Amino acid sequence: MGESRTELVAWVNDLLQVNYTKIEQCGTGGAYCQIIDSIFCDVPMARVKMNAKHEYEFIANFKILQNAFRAHKIDKPIPVEKLVKCKMQDNLEFMQWMKRFWDTNFGGQEYDPVARRRGAPTDTPATIAPLAPSSRGSGGGLGAGRAGGKTPIGGHRSGSAQSNEATQHLQAQLREMSTHLEGLEKERDFYFAKLRDIEIIVQQQMEALEADGKDDPLLRDVQKILYSTEEGFEVPDPGAPADEEETF
The missing domain is CATH 1.10.418.10 (Calponin-like domain)
Structure with a gap:
């Protein structure tokens, strides 16, 4: 087997x-x-x-x-x-x-x-969970922490009830934001995959043309668009360490 x-x-x-x-x-x-x-x-x-x-x-x-x-x-x-x-x-x-x-x-x-692999880091997370449930879990924890921090504001008698209501409201907002973020992540990944397909096709065709000593201005224009950046945006360094705030 x-x-x-x-x-x-x-x-x-x-x-x-x-x-x-x-x-x-x-x-x-x-x-x-x-x-x-x-x-x-x-x-x-x-x-x-x-x-x-x-x-x-x-x-x-x-x-x-x-x-x-x-x-x-x-x-x-x-x-x-x-x-x-x-x-x-x-x-x-x-x-x-x-x-x-x-x-x-x-x-x-x-x-x-x-x-x-030229010494590239291989520190893949020991446990890889689906991104959306993970983000929802951490989001809920963050919301609970923030709500807990506001507990004393409601006064001595009604503070507990107000705190529970505020917590529920915050958790509802977090759930809604998490659902929206999950949708945005899926949409981002969908379009990234398409752009990546285009990049590979263009690169393969460019390499084939270069091997024959030829050139294609149209392909170069497409490649220029794919690799262009805007002011304030930097292409991530493949060798740069991952964001320390990312947890798995």
């Missing part, structure tokens, strides 16, 4: 020199990309975000994996929508397939995983 999740995590840690504790962490896509790279040594690991913490980053990693599958004519569907949810069973089944593929195709060559 294949290796257990414990055996697979140990294998991934040994092969890639990472420190994963759960098979769910592979849902970020980075480990899958580097397993394929260990076989063929042609995955653009500099573009793989090994310490990805957000679903749109997971999706970008899986786009790279899909390109690698196509390049090597690997006829295996990648269930991206399931894997990026970081559920145990989905990632266990896919990693079992990856391990069988690796056993069949790895040539036994020397492989330095740290050098291949």
Whole structure:
């Protein structure tokens, strides 16, 4: 039936020199990309975000994996929508397939995983939970803390009733804001994935043209639009540490 999740995590840690504790962490896509790279040594690991913490980053990693599958004519569907949810069973089944593929195709060559990813950090969160429930939970805690801080204002007799009413009102507002934020995050991820697809197509076509000594002004204009920024906006540094306020 294949290796257990414990055996697979140990294998991934040994092969890639990472420190994963759960098979769910592979849902970020980075480990899958580097397993394929260990076989063929042609995955653009500099573009793989090994310490990805957000679903749109997971999706970008899986786009790279899909390109690698196509390049090597690997006829295996990648269930991206399931894997990026970081559920145990989905990632266990896919990693079992990856391990069988690796056993069949790895040539036994020397492989330095740290050098291949240029020493990029791999501090994937030990526990990856769905973003929306996590944000709702932390939001509720924040609301409770703020409401508790206002308890004395209501006076001695009616303070408790007023505090409860204020707390309920704040919690209702937080739930509404959380639902709205969840919708915005989904919309952001949806459009990011589309832009990422366009970027990859343009980049592949540009590389093909450059290899033939040709150029396409239209593609360059599209690429310029994709990479343009506005005043006050900076493109995040891929090597920069994640926001310390992010918790998992």
